[in-house]
Amino acid sequence: MANVKYKACDNCFQAVGKVNIVGNIFMIVLKGFLGVVGGSKGLIADAIHSCADLLATIVMIIGIKISGQEKNERYPYGYGKAEHIVAIVICLFLYVIAAYILYDGVMTIVEGRMVIPCTVAVWGAVFSILINELMFRQALCAGTKANSPSMVAKAWESRTDVYSSIAVVFGVIGAKMGFHFMDPLAAVVVGLMIFRMCFEMTQEAALALLDKAPEEASRVALLDRFNTLIEDIAVEIRDVKVRELGAILDFVVEVKVPDCITVQEGEKIKQLIAERVAGQQERESVLTVRLYPFENQAAVPA
Template sequence: MRKMRPVRGQGQYRRQYSDDPDQRLHGCEDEAYPYGYGKAEYIVAVVIYLFLFVIGIYILFDGARAILEGRRVTPCLSAAWGAIFSIAINELMFRQSVCAGAQINSPSITAKAWETRSDVLSSIAVLIGILGAKMGFHFMDPLAAIIVGVIILRVCVQQVKGAITNLMDGASEEEMDDEVREALRGVANVSDIREINSREMGQELELEIRLGVPKDITVSQGETIKHETKQAIREIIDRKLRITVMLFPVSCNA
């Protein structure tokens, strides 16, 4: 018989051992946090984007002040080569980080990538300013800084909104729900798809499926339905999943 032990501080129980891969303990789970630390990724992402937001405000106001004060700075061309080198290196790092973040669905890595992209945008502003100053257009440097600041602020607002939505267990996209429903229609003995709930858990997507099944099926048939349901979902969603399937009896003429 499988042992059950209480989750500290909660009136719930969870399995210490299980044959179901969706119920096995992951390496980051413990008694205090039975669902792991996936949500911490969104907290890290919010902190990074807030830091970038402050940088964006500084760049924006510094550029505006430079225009109002009429600053005239003519940098040397060696600074332009340094800006070009910085753009190339940081853009490469950005693309690699975004690819890694998308591959494992890590919000914190994606946030770090956008921090690198802000360095790219800043270097572009520096390059434009240097070239503009050399041509006699001294306002181009602060103007480019203002544009970069606005872009950084816009990205930060969008990404923070998404991170907070996931922290609050916001609803998933309707398109994904429709795909899941379509896949489950092929599972035998499923009379009704009552509810599909999902939430982001950092690198994992957690799904909770409630299905109506004939009330006269056996326990073995119920387990088969659960297995086929999970298999059908994994075939259409290519990412790390944690799936919970609950069955409810319905009459044949329901």
């Protein structure tokens, strides 16, 4: 089960994969057929893009299954980072597809192999816009609620398909108006958009694998917020570190305490801080509290 607040959100999360598989198979057939019949390079490129979408959806489902496994002795921090790896794998699929689309579009223009596409190609692109926009909204909502990096990546991949289909519409219309290069140019635009989206998603996933703190979790803001939660306790949080483990936030909180307290008192302080901080997090969190005496910097053993 996804880490979501409402059962309806969990049902939506579980349905995203099936909806995307069915939707992409339909669009591969529709756009591929209409692209060939209508003679549109742009729409054929868009159909290839949908093939990549289908593969990306399958990889996403596998990644979410892996990341949802319980932690064990071999993987004490769990499998959360599998989602970031999956996001990168999805992008690798798309890099290859984008390179092919770019090459084919450019060579079509250079060699002058332009063909005036039929109007039927426009209808294929319009259907693609509608279906991909619906899939984008469902996947983005479910992925955001469940804090799933791979599902959010998949959602934006669907939005890119919307933009590419819009480019196809303009390309076909332009070609029919006499600008014959517009249709293969639309294919080139599709490839460039895929490249840009993939670069941004790859960068974000790679930074998460390197334990970069989430943008919203700046150190100063966290220190102020956490110290406010424990202002009635005679301790001070001196540092907070946070990293993403897929959908989970992993916090390490360093706390200054009087050097005269006992181990039992220290354990009570750790438990109290953990309860208060964890209770204020919207996302599922793992919290480690480390105690440091005032007089020296040696950590109190947990």
